[in-house]
Amino acid sequence: MKVLFLGTAAAEGVPGLFCGCEVCCIARQRGGKDLRTRSSIFIDHTLKIDLPPDTLHHVFTYQLDLSRLKHLLITHTHEDHLALHELGYLLPGFAYRELPLSMYGSADFVRALDYMPDQVRNALDVQVMQPFTPYQIDCYTVIPVLAYHREDEQCFNYIVSDGEKTLLYMCDTGWYRDATWRYLAGVQLDAVIAECTKGFVDAPYDTHLGLKEVLQLKERLHAMGTTHAQTRWAVTHFSHNGRPLQEELEAFCQPHGIEVAYDGWMMAL
Ligand SMILES: [Zn+2]
Ligand SMILES: [Zn+2]
Numbered sequence: 001m002k003v004l005f006l007g008t009a010a011a012e013g014v015p016g017l018f019c020g021c022e023v024c025c026i027a028r029q030r031g032g033k034d035l036r037t038r039s040s041i042f043i044d045h046t047l048k049i050d051l052p053p054d055t056l057h058h059v060f061t062y063q064l065d066l067s068r069l070k071h072l073l074i075t076h077t078h079e080d081h082l083a084l085h086e087l088g089y090l091l092p093g094f095a096y097r098e099l100p101l102s103m104y105g106s107a108d109f110v111r112a113l114d115y116m117p118d119q120v121r122n123a124l125d126v127q128v129m130q131p132f133t134p135y136q137i138d139c140y141t142v143i144p145v146l147a148y149h150r151e152d153e154q155c156f157n158y159i160v161s162d163g164e165k166t167l168l169y170m171c172d173t174g175w176y177r178d179a180t181w182r183y184l185a186g187v188q189l190d191a192v193i194a195e196c197t198k199g200f201v202d203a204p205y206d207t208h209l210g211l212k213e214v215l216q217l218k219e220r221l222h223a224m225g226t227t228h229a230q231t232r233w234a235v236t237h238f239s240h241n242g243r244p245l246q247e248e249l250e251a252f253c254q255p256h257g258i259e260v261a262y263d264g265w266m267m268a269l
Contacts, residue, residue: 001165002044003193003267006058009036010172010197010208010239011080013054023240033246033262038080039171039237041193043160046138049073049169053083062264067097071137074105075147075171076155077112084116090123100125104137106144106154131156132183139163146180147173149207159187165269167191171237174207175217184226191269192218192227193261196235199242199249210242211235211249215256232269236261 014036015024027034038052042062048069052058059066075081089095102125110128113121129135131146131154141163144156149172157170157180168189176184194217198210209217214235221227235258238244249260259267 001160001162001167001269003167003191003269004042004045004062005236005261005263005265005267006040006042006062006064007037007052007054008236008238008261008263008265009038009080009244010195010237011038011078012240013037014238014240014244016240019240021240023243023245026245027240030245036238036244036263039195040081041169043140044162047071047073047140047142047160049158050075050081050171051083051086052080053086055083055086067095070102072101072103073137073142073156073158074103074109075157075169076106076149076153077109078150078172081171082109082112084112087116087120087124091119099123102127102137104129104135104142106131106156108153108155129156132179145183146177148175148177148180149173159189165190167193167269170194170209172197172208174205174209175213181220181224184221185224187226189221189227189231191232191234191267192221193234193236193267195237196244197237197239197242199238199244200252201242203241208239211252214258218256218258232259232267233257234259234261234267 015027037054040050104127129144141161143159147155147157149155194214197208
C-alpha cells in the first residue's frame with residue numbers, strides 16, 4: 001500500500017493564508033517541507049480521503065488525474081477537509097469524466113450535501129457509513145471509527161486494509177472515547193497516521209491532538225496489542241499555532257520512532 005500525503009496542514013495551512021506569525025514567516029523563508037497545504041491522503045492513487053480546498057493545487061503539484069477518481073472518503077465537513085463547492089466542477093461542461101463519483105461518510109456528512117444543487121447530488125453516489133462497520137470499496141476494506149472532534153457531527157477516522165497492510169488515518173480527532181478504544185482493541189495496525197494539530201504547544205482544546213498526546217496514544221495502542229514493534233507511525237495535520245517546522249518536529253519525533261509527514265511524502269507500507 002502506498003500512501004501519498006497530498007497535504008499535511010490544518011485549517012488555514014502553513015504558512016497561514018493571511019498570517020504573519022513567527023512560524024509562518026519562517027515557513028515562508030525556508031519553503032520546502034515547511035510549506036503545508038490542507039490535509040488529504042491518496043492511497044494507491046485509488047482511494048482518496050477528503051477533498052480540501054487545496055485539491056487543485058494537489059492536482060498540479062503531484063500530476064494527479066482525478067478524472068479517474070472513483071472513491072472519495074470524507075472524514076467530516078470542516079472546510080479544510082471538505083470544500084463542498086468544488087464538487088460543482090464534476091458536472092458536464094466543467095468535467096469530462098464518468099459519473100457518478102462515489103462518496104462515503106457519516107449521515108451528518110450526507111446531510112451537508114442537502115445544501116448542494118440537485119445536479120451536483122445527482123453526480124454523486126453517496127454512501128452513508130455506520131461507525132465500526134466494514135465496507136468493501138474497490139480492493140480495500142474500509143472501517144470508519146468514531147473520532148472525538150465535533151459535538152454536532154459524527155466525525156470519522158478510517159481504518160483501511162488492502163488485505164496485507166492495515167492503516168488508521170486519524171484526521172481529525174481529540175483523545176478517543178470508549179467505543180473507539182474498545183473497537184481498536186480487536187484490530188491489528190501496520191501503520192498509524194495521527195493528527196497533530198497542537199504540535200509542540202499544549203493548547204486547552206480537546207478536539208485535536210498534540211505531540212504529547214500522540215506519545216500517549218502510541219504507548220496505549222502498543223499496550224493494547226493493536227500496534228506491534230514494526231507498526232509505522234506518522235504525524236500529520238499541523239496548525240501553525242503548534243510550531244510545526246519540519247526539522248524541529250523530526251528532531252523530537254525520531255527518537256520515538258515517529259515519522260513526520262510533509263506535503264508530497266509517499267509512505268510505502
Ligand atoms: Zn482539520
Ligand atoms: Zn476538523
